[in-house]
Structure formats: C-alpha cells, structure tokens
Amino acid sequence: MAGGGTEAFPDLGKHCQFSGCHQLDFLPFKCQACLKVFCLEHKSCKSHDCPKPEHNNRKLIICEICSTSVEITGKEDQEKIILEKHDKSGDCDPRKKKKPTCPVRRCKEILTFSNRTVCKTCRLEVCLKHRFPADHACKQASSSAPEATSGGWNKKFFAAFSSRNAKDCGKSGWPSSTTTPSLKAY
Incomplete structure (x- = not known):
C-alpha cells in the first residue's frame, strides 16, 4: 500500500508525513503553510516544525487613536504600515476611543x-x-437604612404574619388554635 487506507478501502486516509510518525490517519490534516499531511498529534505548525509557520498567521493590534482592532496577517514589520493605512482610511475616529x-x-x-x-x-x-x-x-x-434597622417594613411583615390563622396556611396537619400567636421582632 503506497498512499494509505486498508485493503478494503485503499483510498481512505493518509500516513502522517512527520518524520518518525507515519501513523495512518483516516481524518488527516493538511498544513496550509507547507501543504503536507499530518495526523491529529502533528497538525499544528509548532508540532511538526513547519518551515513557514507565519503563512496564515493572524494577529490583532489595537489602534491607539480610536481603540479599534486591526487585523494583521503575515510578518510583524507590517504593523506600522497597516496602522498608518488605517489612520488615513477615514475609519480611524478619536471620538470612538472613550467608551x-x-x-x-x-x-x-x-x-x-x-x-x-x-x-x-x-x-x-x-x-x-x-x-x-x-x-x-x-x-x-x-x-432609607435607618427605616430598615428601626423595623419599618419588619413591623408590617410580622403584623401580617401574626394576624394569619393556622387554618389559612393550607396545611391540614397543623393544629388550629383560637388565639392568634404574637411574634416579637428583634
């Protein structure tokens, strides 16, 4: 078998082109920079020591004038050129900076x-x-904090709570009493 796959499916899968691996992978990954085929373990440029790792490298930088993000693909020496182009494009507005x-x-x-x-x-x-x-x-x-600490809303709540009769609770297991219990708020 030259390309990969099995006897039943000879066109299925590829062997990893990383030296020393050559694992048969049924879902191989093709590197966009060096155009070689790799397994899951060696799919990243870093893991297979790609000779052109910045081929599709994307980076975002923030414009200091308008705080807009500008995408840069390729080499880092293009940052100044692209920022100057952004500044002259008319999209760069200093009023956008303050959020x-x-x-x-x-x-x-x-x-x-x-x-x-x-x-x-x-x-x-x-x-x-x-x-x-x-x-x-x-x-x-x-x-309004002094009202809460003095018990303004607490008094209303406990007055309403204490005025309720045990029959009103809806629970049949509670013994009913003829006197209304009094609750004291602390």
Whole structure:
C-alpha cells in the first residue's frame, strides 16, 4: 500500500508525513503553510516544525487613536504600515476611543447595550454586577437604612404574619388554635 487506507478501502486516509510518525490517519490534516499531511498529534505548525509557520498567521493590534482592532496577517514589520493605512482610511475616529465604564470604584467594566442597567432608586447607570443598591453604594439606599434597622417594613411583615390563622396556611396537619400567636421582632 503506497498512499494509505486498508485493503478494503485503499483510498481512505493518509500516513502522517512527520518524520518518525507515519501513523495512518483516516481524518488527516493538511498544513496550509507547507501543504503536507499530518495526523491529529502533528497538525499544528509548532508540532511538526513547519518551515513557514507565519503563512496564515493572524494577529490583532489595537489602534491607539480610536481603540479599534486591526487585523494583521503575515510578518510583524507590517504593523506600522497597516496602522498608518488605517489612520488615513477615514475609519480611524478619536471620538470612538472613550467608551463609558461602570462608575463604581475599581470597576473597569465597559458599559454596552447588553450589560448596563439603570438603578431605579438613584438613576445611576451601572454594569450588571453592580445592579443592586448595596453593590454600588446607592445614595437612596443609605438614606432609607435607618427605616430598615428601626423595623419599618419588619413591623408590617410580622403584623401580617401574626394576624394569619393556622387554618389559612393550607396545611391540614397543623393544629388550629383560637388565639392568634404574637411574634416579637428583634
């Protein structure tokens, strides 16, 4: 058998062209740089010591003027040329550089249309991680804190809870009592 495969299927698969491997692979990979055939283990340029590893090498660089990503294929000495071409193309706009970020201290999350929310209490626009009033030091939440500690909403809750009768709970296993139990909030 010269090319690969089995006796039943002689055209199926290829032998790896990496020296010392020659494994028969039924799903071989063809390197786009050196055009040789390799097995799964030697398919990357690095693993088979490809003589032209930068053939299809892609790299993204960020324009310092407008923060736009620019794709570079090939050699690294082209970076300056491509950045100059990007600058002269008209796509480079310095107004694009400043993107809104979350105003919470030490948060650098860029606010996009899908990860921003407005606090209903203080109307501050924050990222989703800081959407709750306690997470972004909400000004209204701190002013209503004394009411919460004094038991404003707790009193209402426990009054409603204590006024309920055991029959209202919907559980038949509970003994019913004629007196309403009183609960004390601490």
